[in-house]
Amino acid sequence: MDSQVVTFLISCPDNKGLVAKITNFFYSKGFNILSCQQYVNAIENMYFMRIRLNAEGTKISKSDLETKFLELAKPLGFKWSVNYGDKKLNVAILVSHASHCLYDILERQREGDLDCTVKMVISNHEKLRPIAEMFNVPYYYLPVTKDTKEKQEEEIINLLNDNKVDLIVMARYMQILSSSFINKFPEKIINIHHSFLPAFQGANPYKRAYERGVKLIGATAHYATEDLDEGPIIEQAVERVTHDCTPQTLKRIGADVERLVLAKAIKCHIQNQIIVSKNRAVVFPESGE
Known part of the structure; x- marks a missing residue:
């Protein structure tokens, strides 16, 4: 062997x-x-x-x-x-406007902390192209509207298949993937949600967290499923905050948590530490890989 x-x-x-x-x-x-x-x-x-x-x-x-x-x-x-540990996983990163998770993943991959091959960055905006180019990673700009969503997803799927992508990372990709897309890649799509699920699902969680006067904020990385933000949870973390925090302060603190949580989830997947059972992820601790 x-x-x-x-x-x-x-x-x-x-x-x-x-x-x-x-x-x-x-x-x-x-x-x-x-x-x-x-x-x-x-x-x-x-x-x-x-x-x-x-x-x-x-x-x-x-x-x-x-x-x-x-x-x-x-x-x-x-x-x-x-x-068999004889090949690195091919990874594609989906992004929109936020850069912090994308930059963090690419830096960790370059430094060897994430032992994978980032094949491409795909975005519905041009904004983050310079970051991908900084790391010499191909960047594909595929804009999307309500009327073009199906065609845009077909283009993404073709890119993923042509490049033999093993793992798709939604690094703050602010589009809801269709059921048809998700079902083509079961347990191969990791999403970072900028909230400690199940609280504050959906859009703009930091504003709603501020309105509730929360004392903890967090982030959740999970496998994407047909049910929005309800897939098997891989990793979570929280940070204590106070009443002094504005929505912008919460967003800044949350971005740091998001980076760490998403990187940990990707690493667990790459290192074959996860078994999904029903809607729960059994995540074994790292064991000297």
């Missing part, structure tokens, strides 16, 4: 002996276990595992490994995926 570190994500109904069966399987195929993270949802009787394996010295091919693992997985009701 060419790749050295292999990551399996597994979910199934909880049963006795799962750990032994899974770890013995990989031992029998010559793998060394680097880390094994587990979570049991006792309320729903579900078991979740993220297991990272050192494949050095193994003779088994990828296809044989998957065929043999399926023999174990099928009778136990596994839902599973495997990542």
Whole structure:
């Protein structure tokens, strides 16, 4: 096997002996276990595992490994995926006017904190082109109106498919994606919402937060689904504020939180730390990648 570190994500109904069966399987195929993270949802009787394996010295091919693992997985009701760590994910970033999340992602990618390839930036405005050009990333300006939305989304989809994009990041892209678009990329679209969901959904949350006199503001990164701002939550954070804060102050503080939350969510996805179960994201902590 060419790749050295292999990551399996597994979910199934909880049963006795799962750990032994899974770890013995990989031992029998010559793998060394680097880390094994587990979570049991006792309320729903579900078991979740993220297991990272050192494949050095193994003779088994990828296809044989998957065929043999399926023999174990099928009778136990596994839902599973495997990542061989032999290619970086291709990422596309969707933006509108706000620059802070875009700049932060591109800087982290350049510095190696986000181990991915940013294939393009797509925007319905020209405003952020200079940032993409600063990082030598292709920038596509695709304006949209109510009448042209369907055609514009088709153009985006063609760009994503032509560039074999694995992950789409809505870095303050202020357009609502259609159900048709979202359903083409299940669990492959991460959105940053400038609010601590489920509070203050939709547009202009900082103004409404100010009107309510909140003492905490935050940001939420989640997978986009047909239900606006209600997809599986990957990462959240909050910052304490006071009655002195104006809507602009809240917006400035919130921008810092948004950067951190979105970057963390992207990293978790890239590093195969997430299992989605129903509308919940099980996010395993980083384990020495």
